Amino acid sequence: MTTTTTPRTVVITGGNRGIGYAIAEEFVAQGHRVAVTSRSGSGGPEGALTVKGDVNDTESIDAAFDAVEKELGPVEVVVANAGVTRDTLLLRMTESDFTEVIDTNLTGAFRVVKRASKGMLKARFGRVVLISSVVGLYGSPGQINYSSSKAALVGFARSLTRELGGRGITANVVAPGFIETDMTAELPEAQQSEYKKNIPAARYGTAAEVAKAVAWLASDDAAYISGAVIPVDGGLGMGH
Numbered sequence: 001m002t003t004t005t006t007p008r009t010v011v012i013t014g015g016n017r018g019i020g021y022a023i024a025e026e027f028v029a030q031g032h033r034v035a036v037t038s039r040s041g042s043g044g045p046e047g048a049l050t051v052k053g054d055v056n057d058t059e060s061i062d063a064a065f066d067a068v069e070k071e072l073g074p075v076e077v078v079v080a081n082a083g084v085t086r087d088t089l090l091l092r093m094t095e096s097d098f099t100e101v102i103d104t105n106l107t108g109a110f111r112v113v114k115r116a117s118k119g120m121l122k123a124r125f126g127r128v129v130l131i132s133s134v135v136g137l138y139g140s141p142g143q144i145n146y147s148s149s150k151a152a153l154v155g156f157a158r159s160l161t162r163e164l165g166g167r168g169i170t171a172n173v174v175a176p177g178f179i180e181t182d183m184t185a186e187l188p189e190a191q192q193s194e195y196k197k198n199i200p201a202a203r204y205g206t207a208a209e210v211a212k213a214v215a216w217l218a219s220d221d222a223a224y225i226s227g228a229v230i231p232v233d234g235g236l237g238m239g240h
Helices: 018-029 058-072 095-123 144-167 189-197 207-218
Strands: 009-013 033-038 049-052 077-080 126-131 169-176 229-232
Touching: 009 018, 009 058, 009 095, 018 033, 018 077, 018 207, 033 058, 049 058, 058 095, 077 095, 077 207, 095 126, 095 144, 095 169, 126 144, 126 207, 144 169, 169 207, 207 229
Parallel strands: 009 033, 009 077, 033 049, 077 126, 126 169, 169 229
Antiparallel strands: none
């Protein structure tokens, strides 16, 4: 099966490292016009435009989109990937531990998608992909803030689908499981084996595998898919 690809202008938030970087690489490889945002305004793969953008700041996001539109044209695909963690058990979690994670992971996605949707409505075409997590539906001790923010993205995508689905705009969620990143590499060997025992695929995923799913949702082939949650987790979250 060949994927039909029309070159699009794509923005990926937090595309300077990890999963966001791999998503940007995949879109570049498929011949799209790609921009990534990072708080520093640097990073991002070769072939992508990197602009300064902080998802916690509406004016910063507006300026980032202005810069991308000037350089690459109207934004047709947006991937809300930027996220943070502040892991700790509920009784130790401060209110700022909770609100900081919600503001970046959920309200940050709102700021980005709201800005992107203006151009999409005008063009009557758009692809919104929100990067969630297996823990959004599966749950995880010590991650009440993070899993809440990631679960909320599902309701976001489904409400957006009902609002804008008739205008050629789709909104979907990709929920990665345990992915090989700098963060998982730092886990002790014993802990890594313990996690792998729960994954039917018996291995961690790669950032490239997440990127392929995201790029497919943005492709012409996925035009009739909206409000879906696509797990990329080796079977870890089945039924959740």
